[in-house]
Each structure stands twice: as structure tokens, then as C-alpha cells.
Amino acid sequence: MIKHFKTFALSAGLAATLLFGLVGHAQAAKTKEAAAAPAAVEAAPQASAAAVVAPIAAAPAAADPHAGEENPYGLKALWGQGDIVAKGTLLILVLMSMGSWYVLITKFFEQNKVARFAKQAQDNFWSASNVRQGTDALDEASPFRFIAEKGLEGASKHTGMLGAINFNDWVTMSIQRAINNVQSRMQDGLALLATVGSTAPFVGLFGTVWGIYNALVKIGMSGQASIDKVAGPVGESLIMTAIGLAVAVPAVLGYNWLVRRNKSAMEDVNAFGSDLHSVLLGTNNK
Numbered sequence: 001m002i003k004h005f006k007t008f009a010l011s012a013g014l015a016a017t018l019l020f021g022l023v024g025h026a027q028a029a030k031t032k033e034a035a036a037a038p039a040a041v042e043a044a045p046q047a048s049a050a051a052v053v054a055p056i057a058a059a060p061a062a063a064d065p066h067a068g069e070e071n072p073y074g075l076k077a078l079w080g081q082g083d084i085v086a087k088g089t090l091l092i093l094v095l096m097s098m099g100s101w102y103v104l105i106t107k108f109f110e111q112n113k114v115a116r117f118a119k120q121a122q123d124n125f126w127s128a129s130n131v132r133q134g135t136d137a138l139d140e141a142s143p144f145r146f147i148a149e150k151g152l153e154g155a156s157k158h159t160g161m162l163g164a165i166n167f168n169d170w171v172t173m174s175i176q177r178a179i180n181n182v183q184s185r186m187q188d189g190l191a192l193l194a195t196v197g198s199t200a201p202f203v204g205l206f207g208t209v210w211g212i213y214n215a216l217v218k219i220g221m222s223g224q225a226s227i228d229k230v231a232g233p234v235g236e237s238l239i240m241t242a243i244g245l246a247v248a249v250p251a252v253l254g255y256n257w258l259v260r261r262n263k264s265a266m267e268d269v270n271a272f273g274s275d276l277h278s279v280l281l282g283t284n285n286k
Contacts, residue, residue, distance in 0.1 A: 083214070086240075089207035093200060093243050100196045100251040103189035104258070111261045114186070117142040118268040125272075131279060143182040144272050150178035151276050155283075171280050175273045182269055186262050190255060197252035204244015211237025 121144040128134035131152055138145035154174025158167055215234055 085210050086207060086214075089203060089210070089240060090243070092203055093207075093240075093247050096196045096200055096203070096251075097247040100193055100247070100254065103192050104250070104254040107189055107258050110186070111258070111265055113141075114143060114265045114268075117144055118265070118272075120144075121272055126275075131276070131283065143185075143269060146182065147175060147178040147269070147273055148276060151175045151273075151280055155280050168281060171277055175277050179269055179273045183266055186265065190258060190262075193251045193255040193258070197248050197255055200248035200251065201241075201244045204241045204247070207240030207244070208237045211240060 117139060120142065121138060124137040125134035125144065125148070128137055131148060135145055135148040135152065138148070151171060151174055154171050155167075158165070158170050162170060212234060215237065
């Protein structure tokens, strides 16, 4: 009995040991699977992200199939495919732009010279002992010297039939004529700017209308109204309007700017003429 009990106890111990070993092995396997599952879940998005990023990163490296092609709807195409009317309109706009910029630049430097001559007259003319010496002290191209010379000429020619005119009125007319002459020369070229500013948009619009008309004729002859047939001719036509505006805007702004500067310069000229008139009258009364 004791022998059988020992054998049973030994068998039970071996069975318990084997059972605990199997349970421990099963728990270890479950632990490994539980640990491997999140790793697999984390690895899956990384693999998917890598698969998505790879084409995106490779996309910029792909060459643009239209990179080396020339724009078929630009100015070059407009000049090459345009008829005599379109080319003539474009040449007119170019000439108008060149003329307006020439006037802007030349009048700017001319007005600067007038401002410099005004300062010279203020410093040198009125400090002289008489009108003749003050006139000789001025630059020969100065409009202030021109006015002073006309004033002296008028005062010295107040003889004969002209002597019947009041001396004050005669000197006033002589100086005013000289001032009007200076003002007329300072306004040279401004009419061109005004003309360009008012007509250039309409010249460009004419080119646009003519281009659209030719585009419609081509579409009607081809019998196709697809976007590639319409975009080119219409786009080239609209370029004319853009060029007309690009020509007109600087002309209008330049005209207003030069008129304002002319007004400032003429204030100095009129002030000089008024002071000269008073000096000549005072000299004659002595």
C-alpha cells in the first residue's frame, strides 16, 4: 500500500510538473503573440506610408513633357501668324510707346534745367546794380534771361507810334509776350502724351477685335470649336488690349506729373516777370 502510494505520488508529481510546464509554455506563447501583434500593427502603417511616400517623392523627379516646348500663344506667335493689320497695329503701339517715353525723359531734364536757371536768377540777377548787368550774369539758354532781354527791348523801343502807348502797358505787354513764349516751349510734347494716353487703349482694342474676327473666321472654316482652336487666336488678340493699356498708363501718369512740374516752374517765371516789370517802371521814373 505504501509502495503503491509512493508510486501514485510520484506519478501525480510528474503529471503536475508536466501540466504546469504545458500551462507555462502556453502562457509564454500567448505573451509572445500579444507582444508581436502591436509590432505588426505598427509595421503595417509604416510599410503603407513608405509605399505612398515613394511615388510622391519620385513625382517631382519626373520630367515635364511640355518643359522644352515653346509657348505657341505668345508675342512671337502673334507676330509670326498675324496679318498686315495685326502687325501694323502692333507697330503703331510700339511707336506710340517710344514717343511718349522720349517726351517724358526729355521734358524731365528740361524742367530740371529751368529749376536750376530759376535759382541762378534768384542768386545773380537781383544782386546786380542794374537790369543790363543782371541780364548778362544769366546763362544764355536761361528763359529768365530771355524775359529780361525782351523787357529791356520793350523799354528801349517805346518811341514813335509806340510812344503813344502808356509805358506801363507797353512794358507789361512785352514781358507777358516773353512769358507766354516760355510757357509755350515748356508745353511742347505734352500734347503727344495726352494723345497717346487717350488713343492707345482704343488702338489696342481695335487689334483685339480684328484678331477675334480672324479667329472666328478660322473656326468657321475648320468647322471645329474645340478649346485648342479657340484659346490660341483669342489669347493672341487679347494681348493687343494689354499692350494698349501698357502704352497708355505711363503716358497718362507722365502727362499729369509733367503738367504739375510745369505749373511749379511757371510760378517762378511769372514771379520773375512781375518783379522785372516793377524794376523797369521804377528805372524809367527816375
